[in-house]
Amino acid sequence: xxxxxxxxxxxxxxxxxxxxxxxxxxxxxxxxxxxxxxxxxxxxxxxxxxxxxxxxxxxxxxxxxxxxxxxxxxxxxxxxxxxxxxxxxxxxxxxxxxxxxxxxxxxxxxxxxxxxxxxxxxxxxxxxxxxxxxxxxxxxxxxxxxxxxxxxxxxxxxxxxxxxxxxxxxxxxxxxxxxxxxxxxxxxxxxxxxxxxxxxxxxxxxxxxxxxxxxxxxxxxxxxxxxxxxxxxxxxxxxxxxxxxxxxxxxxxxxxxxxxxxxxxxxxxxxxxxxxxxxxxxxxxxxxxxxxxxxxxxxxxxxxxxxxxxxxxxxxxxxxxxxxxxxxxxxxxxxxxxxxxxxxxxxxxxxxxxxxxxxxxxxxxxxxxxxxxxxxxxxxxxxxxxxxxxxxxxxxxxxxxxxxxxxxxxxx
Numbered sequence: 001x002x003x004x005x006x007x008x009x010x011x012x013x014x015x016x017x018x019x020x021x022x023x024x025x026x027x028x029x030x031x032x033x034x035x036x037x038x039x040x041x042x043x044x045x046x047x048x049x050x051x052x053x054x055x056x057x058x059x060x061x062x063x064x065x066x067x068x069x070x071x072x073x074x075x076x077x078x079x080x081x082x083x084x085x086x087x088x089x090x091x092x093x094x095x096x097x098x099x100x101x102x103x104x105x106x107x108x109x110x111x112x113x114x115x116x117x118x119x120x121x122x123x124x125x126x127x128x129x130x131x132x133x134x135x136x137x138x139x140x141x142x143x144x145x146x147x148x149x150x151x152x153x154x155x156x157x158x159x160x161x162x163x164x165x166x167x168x169x170x171x172x173x174x175x176x177x178x179x180x181x182x183x184x185x186x187x188x189x190x191x192x193x194x195x196x197x198x199x200x201x202x203x204x205x206x207x208x209x210x211x212x213x214x215x216x217x218x219x220x221x222x223x224x225x226x227x228x229x230x231x232x233x234x235x236x237x238x239x240x241x242x243x244x245x246x247x248x249x250x251x252x253x254x255x256x257x258x259x260x261x262x263x264x265x266x267x268x269x270x271x272x273x274x275x276x277x278x279x280x281x282x283x284x285x286x287x288x289x290x291x292x293x294x295x296x297x298x299x300x301x302x303x304x305x306x307x308x309x310x311x312x313x314x315x316x317x318x319x320x321x322x323x324x325x326x327x328x329x330x331x332x333x334x335x336x337x338x339x340x341x342x343x344x345x346x347x348x349x350x351x352x353x354x355x356x357x358x359x360x361x362x363x364x365x366x367x368x369x370x371x372x373x374x375x376x377x378x379x380x381x382x383x384x385x386x387x388x389x390x391x392x393x394x395x396x397x398x399x400x401x402x403x404x405x406x407x408x409x410x411x412x
Contacts, residue, residue: 026362027262028252029392033086036394037094038101043069043112045091046155048147054123057283059294066124066144067091069112071104072156079188080109080160081407082145086169086194086391087206088273089115095394099166102400107409109160111148115171116141118273119280129284131277132319134199134340138177146184162186164407168193168391176345179355191356191406194363194391197373200337202365203311209364210271210310213264224261231255274314275307281318282306289317349377356381356406358399360388 023029047065049055054064068091072078081103085093091112100110114121116137122129125144131137152158163185167175172192179190196202216224231254257265279302282290294302309317320336338344349355357378361371375382383402385393393399 023387025262026360026364026387026389026392027259027266028257028389029360029362029387030266030364030389031262031392032389033095033391033394036098038097040101041097043071043097043100043110045069046151048144048151050125050143050147054284057123057280059296059299060123060280060283063120064124066114066121066148068114068148069097069100070152070156071100071110072152072158073104073107073109075107076158077161078107078109078158079162079164079409080111080149080158081164081166081189083110083112084141084165084167084171084174085112085115086171087115087270088118088277089169089171090118090120095168095391098394099168099403102403103166103407106404106407108164108407109152109158111152113141113144113148116174117170117277119276122277122281123284126281126284128322129281130318130322131281132315132340133323133336134174134177136323138174138181141174142178142181142184145178149185162188164189164191166191166193167195169195173199173340173342176342176348176355179352180345180348187354189354189356189406190352191358191403193358193394194360194365194388195342195357196365197342197370198337198367199340200312200315200334201367203315205364206267206270207310207312208267209263210267212260213267216260216264221264224257224264227255228265270311271307274309274311275303278306278309278314278318279303287318287322343373346377350379353381356383356402358383358385358393358402360385360390360393362387363390365390 045067047067049065051064055062057064081100083096083099083103085091085096089096091114093112096112100112104110114125116125116131118131121140122131126137126140128136131140149160149163165175165178165187167173167190172195175190175192176195178185179187278290279294279299290302290305292301292305315337323336355378357374359366359371359374359382361384371384375384383398385396385398387393388396388399
């Protein structure tokens, strides 16, 4: 999805609060999220293995390791922060490395890890190979974090003085499940960024963006693709260019993207990630839902079939029936959705003063009343920006100031 990264590089890094048109468009700011990345790649990489048998998953051979990236302080006892990206995100997510770079500069060891709702985690970290039910996903992620921590201690000789969490989008919601059963790490700080409150509602919103964008003709989609490449390609190798606000606004104006074109770029990117997850999950344990067969040299038909399933389809046809079968759950979809949503954590959030929030009031995954719920539940531990879309405020000065305020060493 290199073309999408190019577009993201066009619409990020404007300072919060200026009267710049793109900031007030939640789709435009949402698109900026995947541009935000570190100024240099100084992270190291490693991997852990929970299920050796997954190394022989058909067509995904030798993909059975959970990979992670890390940066370590010279002080082996420095505190450590785990960073969990959003839906479909891997340990290589640029925005996760951006956060890691900022926290490393504050004196932390940092570790970026796959989101449980990603194709690689489905193969390497999920017990069922079918992520999507967050209570189970959090248990799987907890096992991964324990193994990663043990690996770093044994191989790198670190002994962190404390552990903390940063999660954004779905990674933020999963972080609350990890905090709820916080027995091994006793997280000192938990920062959640743009989490969905109602998982099924958020899934419907992502599906609606894809459906809106799918109305464009194939030729029109190719035009958008080529235009983004033509105008944005030079910025990929010049990350400092995004600091020139006037230049960036001029570039975004040249793109002149419509709402429908932006919906296409966002929705299609999320749907591609879902397609990859469905394909991978069905290679681990084939439920017989996908009918097209795949071989080493002929996979497109099965990929294309997987892409026909929406996020809501995936939950209804793949995840929820499997949960009912494995756990004997007889409740309706709404009840299962409640178990994967955020409202249940109200008491935990109010009582735990170490849980913080950064969100955007114009995030399209929020439904009416959610902003008020967040403010009332988190109180002064919430920073809710008026603009930013979905995870598009990471380069805003207000975001960076709050990140530093939460994690600056020596603060409570």
